[in-house]
Each structure stands twice: as C-alpha cells, then as structure tokens.
Amino acid sequence: MIPYGRQAISDQDVEAVVDVLRSDFLTQGPAVERFEREMAAYCGAHDAVAVCNATAALHLACLALGLGPGDRLWTSPNTFVASANCGLYCGADVDFVDIDPRTYNMSVPALRKKLELARAERRLPKVLVPVHFAGQACDMGEIRRLADEYGFSIVEDASHAVGGEYAGHKIGDGTWADITIFSFHPVKIITTGEGGMALTNSPELAERLRLLRSHGVTRDPAQMTGPADGQWYYQQVALGFNYRMTDLQAALGCSQLSRLDDFVERRTQLAQRYGELLADLPLTLPWQDPAAKSAWHLFVVHCQQTAERGRVFNALRAAGVGANVHYIPVHTQPHYQRLGFRQGQFPEAEHYYHGAISLPLFPLMTEADQDYVVEVLRKALAS
Numbered sequence: 001m002i003p004y005g006r007q008a009i010s011d012q013d014v015e016a017v018v019d020v021l022r023s024d025f026l027t028q029g030p031a032v033e034r035f036e037r038e039m040a041a042y043c044g045a046h047d048a049v050a051v052c053n054a055t056a057a058l059h060l061a062c063l064a065l066g067l068g069p070g071d072r073l074w075t076s077p078n079t080f081v082a083s084a085n086c087g088l089y090c091g092a093d094v095d096f097v098d099i100d101p102r103t104y105n106m107s108v109p110a111l112r113k114k115l116e117l118a119r120a121e122r123r124l125p126k127v128l129v130p131v132h133f134a135g136q137a138c139d140m141g142e143i144r145r146l147a148d149e150y151g152f153s154i155v156e157d158a159s160h161a162v163g164g165e166y167a168g169h170k171i172g173d174g175t176w177a178d179i180t181i182f183s184f185h186p187v188k189i190i191t192t193g194e195g196g197m198a199l200t201n202s203p204e205l206a207e208r209l210r211l212l213r214s215h216g217v218t219r220d221p222a223q224m225t226g227p228a229d230g231q232w233y234y235q236q237v238a239l240g241f242n243y244r245m246t247d248l249q250a251a252l253g254c255s256q257l258s259r260l261d262d263f264v265e266r267r268t269q270l271a272q273r274y275g276e277l278l279a280d281l282p283l284t285l286p287w288q289d290p291a292a293k294s295a296w297h298l299f300v301v302h303c304q305q306t307a308e309r310g311r312v313f314n315a316l317r318a319a320g321v322g323a324n325v326h327y328i329p330v331h332t333q334p335h336y337q338r339l340g341f342r343q344g345q346f347p348e349a350e351h352y353y354h355g356a357i358s359l360p361l362f363p364l365m366t367e368a369d370q371d372y373v374v375e376v377l378r379k380a381l382a383s
C-alpha cells in the first residue's frame, strides 16, 4: 500500500534520539528548549512553546486567551475535529464558518456576514480558529482586519502548514495570528512522533502557555502569591495540565527541522507533477492562491460527479493506493449533531466533502509511485 502520508526518518534523526537516551534528561529538558528556540528562529516568532501534541496546543491557546463558559469559538467545518474540540474543552460554545469552494479554507465573505449578524445579536466570538487546509494559508490579512474590527483573537491552526508562507511571511511569525499551532504527527510536514507547538509574539501569552503546560506549577518567585518558603518551594497558581513534550521528541524535532525546507520543496515538486499528470482528467485540482506558498500537506482532487467519489476511492484502495478523505465536516459528526448542528448547515463544506479524495503525497514518494497512482486513478475514472 502506498500511504497518503508518511514520515521521512534519516540516520541523523535516529542518532539525535539515541543521544538523548544516553543523556541526563528524557522528559522536558535542554532539547525541548533548543527545539523551541530553533523553531521560533525559523518562523521569526518571539516565542515557541512545545507540547505533547497539537490538540493540547490548541487547548492551551484557548485557555491562555481566556476562553471559557459563555464564550464562543468559531472555526472551519473542513478540519480535523481537534480544531473545534478545543473550544468545548474550555466550556465555550463552538460554531463554524462555511468554506470557500475554491480554496477549501474558511470563506472570508461568509465570516464577514456571520460577524455582522453576531454583532446585532450580541453573540460575537472570542476566538477564531482559521485552518490552513492542506498547507495553503487562509486570507490572513482580511481575517486580521476583521479581528481588529470585531475584537476577537486569532489562533491559526497551521497543523498542515509548517514551513509554508503567506504574503512573503513564514507561517508562525505572528504577523496576523495571536497564536499559531503546529502539529508534528507522523503524517504532517515534520514529525516528533507525537508533538505540537504554540508560537506567539506576546510574552504574556507565552508565559501563560508555559505555566498551563506543566500543571500550573511555577518555581519563579515573580509568579508566586508570596515569598518562597525555601529553595525547594514551588506553587500551583493555576489549574494546568501535563502537556509536556519529551526531550526524545524534541531532539527528533530539531533534526527534522534541519530538513524542513527540503521536505516542503519535495512536496511542492510532487504536487506540481500531479498537476501536470492529471490536467486532462475530469477532476478539480487544488487551486493555489498566488499570495500563499503551500507546505503541501495534502493533495486533494475533487470528483466533479459526486457519485464517482466512492467508486474511485474503492478502486484506488483495491489497487494498493492509500487514498484518504479530508475532512468529514465536523458539524456532521454525531457529537456535534447532539449539540444541535444539522446536515445542510454548511453546504460548501458538505459539497466539498462528497467529492474529495486525498492522493498519496510525502517526501519519500518516488516518481514511479506517483506514476502508479495516476495510472490507477486514470483507469478508475475511465471505467
């Protein structure tokens, strides 16, 4: 089976992890600090806080921004459930903004319309989570303008977009978002096995993220309610979690980060090649915003006849091509249906879902692998 995504682990990656195994620190220690420093420098962010996965990073980001019961978080229905669940973890209400049928990202006109209505009803969101679907950035300039006008914070879910760019800025440099979230799951652009990160230019938010990452416990006298009892002293000053990343993971992260640009370049080459090889087929290929430089987490083709998706998908799988579907709209999941969401509520996301297929795309994919995927797809569409 050719998988839809797969990690690329080198001997250098293996050595980096083994070195940590022989060192004094296994859990959060100097390698985590180094990974945070190197990632912040790569992106041009002031601060980076590494955690155990991107879901934890989304949760901490919402908490750091003060999201709680009675507040609202809005995100895209075309995402993994974690982008919405983080709002529910905080006791907030979650709602969705339908997607743009061309980019599959959150639609800015739909967002503007929903904000106007929400202002009239005094139901404005506190946090917006735009998701850079497949690695292509949302229209962040416009979303920032709306954030300033309506007074909400932006947590960009850049799980797909590590190494990508928007308007000449690296994703994560904090030009538009208050907090940027990365995932280092093995199918993503770089991996730490499990892992995530929150980047921000706000020292206050960074301090809050660090505190909540480790139980809300501090050894910093400046954060305590009174003088320390002695050198052993620590205080729990908030209700935090154990969301730490291990040094084993961070060492892998540093080693992978040194090849991030190569990974994005290879993904881009393969995506361009898919574009050429599939140009004559009755499929909609991913449209690219000239303002964005995608990290190409996914290559999604859209079947123009919806009835075809199941048949084509089954033919790919039967021939050993690990196609996948990203995403089943979050509001159609039973958990969200129980919260009151209905089929038909976000029609663009639903229409997109019914035709979407993610083709295999990962740095170690060969051109022969790709030719095979294209041949199987071509036959399936012709039959």
Ligand SMILES: *Cc1c(COP(=O)(O)O)cnc(C)c1O
Residues within 6 Å of the ligand: 053, 054, 055, 056, 079, 080, 082, 083, 131, 157, 159, 160, 182, 183, 184, 185, 194, 195, 196
């Ligand atoms: C992978 C992913 C997540 C969750 O990442 P984890 O590191 O597995 O917790 C969140 N949002 C999106 C868009 C993702 O693709």
